Amino acid sequence: MNKTGFIFDLDGVIVDTAKYHYLAWKNLAEELGFEFTKEQNELFKGVSRKRCLEILLDIGNVTASKQDFDRWMIEKNEDYLKYIEKMDESEILPEVPRVLKFLKQKQVPIALGSASKNARPILEKVKLLSYFDTIVDGNNVTKAKPNPEVFLIAARELEVKPENCVVFEDAVAGIQAANNAKMKSIGIGDAKILTKAKHNFNDFTEISSNFLESLISE
Numbered sequence: 035m036n037k038t039g040f041i042f043d044l045d046g047v048i049v050d051t052a053k054y055h056y057l058a059w060k061n062l063a064e065e066l067g068f069e070f071t072k073e074q075n076e077l078f079k080g081v082s083r084k085r086c087l088e089i090l091l092d093i094g095n096v097t098a099s100k101q102d103f104d105r106w107m108i109e110k111n112e113d114y115l116k117y118i119e120k121m122d123e124s125e126i127l128p129e130v131p132r133v134l135k136f137l138k139q140k141q142v143p144i145a146l147g148s149a150s151k152n153a154r155p156i157l158e159k160v161k162l163l164s165y166f167d168t169i170v171d172g173n174n175v176t177k178a179k180p181n182p183e184v185f186l187i188a189a190r191e192l193e194v195k196p197e198n199c200v201v202f203e204d205a206v207a208g209i210q211a212a213n214n215a216k217m218k219s220i221g222i223g224d225a226k227i228l229t230k231a232k233h234n235f236n237d238f239t240e241i242s243s244n245f246l247e248s249l250i251s252e
Contacts (some may be wrong), residue, residue: 038196038250040137040184041212044148044171046079046204047222049125049160051150054117058110059090067107068094080205082149082178083107111151118152121159129238134165136243140250143167145188147201149178167192179207182215190217200249203231218249 045051063070072249074093077088087107091098100107137144144166146153151172157163168191170184177183182196189196201212202221209231212219212222228234235241 037143037194037198038252039143039145039189039192039193039199040249041145041147041188041199041201041217043080043201043203043205043208044146044150044153044156046127047202048127048130048146048162049121049156050127051118051121051125051156052079054114055086057117059086059113061113062106062110063090063094066091066094066096068096070094080149080179080203080207080211082172083151094114115152118156118159121156123160126160126162127237129241131162133241133246134162136246137167137250138165140247142250143192143194145170145192147184147188148172148198149175149184179205180210180214182211184219185211185215185217189217204228206230218252 042048055078056072059075059078060070063206070090070093077089084107087103100210115129138190146157146166146169148171153161154163154169157166168188170188170191174187175184185199185201186196189199196217197213199217200220201217202214202222206228209219209221209228213230219231221228221234222237225234
């Protein structure tokens with residue numbers, strides 16, 4: 035049987051750090067003199083920090099010098115890091131540890147594939163780092179999702195063929211990236227938004243051990 039690899043996105047799949055990103059961007063927008071709404075924040079899902087800032091400045095109709103742009107990128111990240119500094123296991127999304135434990139018991143290779151540059155410290159804070167055989171994050175990739183680079187690197191590091199990988203994602207760009215890598219995409223979130231996912235669940239409470247078993251044995 036071909037080995038199956040499992041790849042998890044971080045924000046919105048394992049932990050809900052999206053709210054902290056939103057607060058940090060909202061703070062920056064207020065500092066620059068405009069409002070940034072939760073609806074607008076949907077545009078930021080699965081997008082790199084640089085691209086997020088470009089979108090934010092566009093929303094506020096703000097022009098920035100290279101110096102300002104770089105300074106605001108750092109400022110937003112420092113603000114975000116203050117929020118995640120306080121994170122603990124209570125931030126883990128429902129049933130994620132059960133799924134990770136099940137896969138670990140089955141000796142399935144597990145990777146993290148995230149745009150976040152803070153993935154490792156976050157996993158340490160919530161005490162889940164030990165479940166992952168490899169971490170591929172914003173420090174390892176140059177191309178943002180929907181480019182499949184992050185997932186292809188993860189597959190290579192797990193020594194699993196891309197077509198034998200299963201990806202859990204909550205963002206449209208992430209589902210596209212998984213599909214572009216010829217991997218099996220599983221959407222975590224609203225099926226009406228994640229229309230291109232092969233399977234869809236609102237969260238991990240809906241994912242049974244039998245379903246996981248079926249993914250391993252396919």
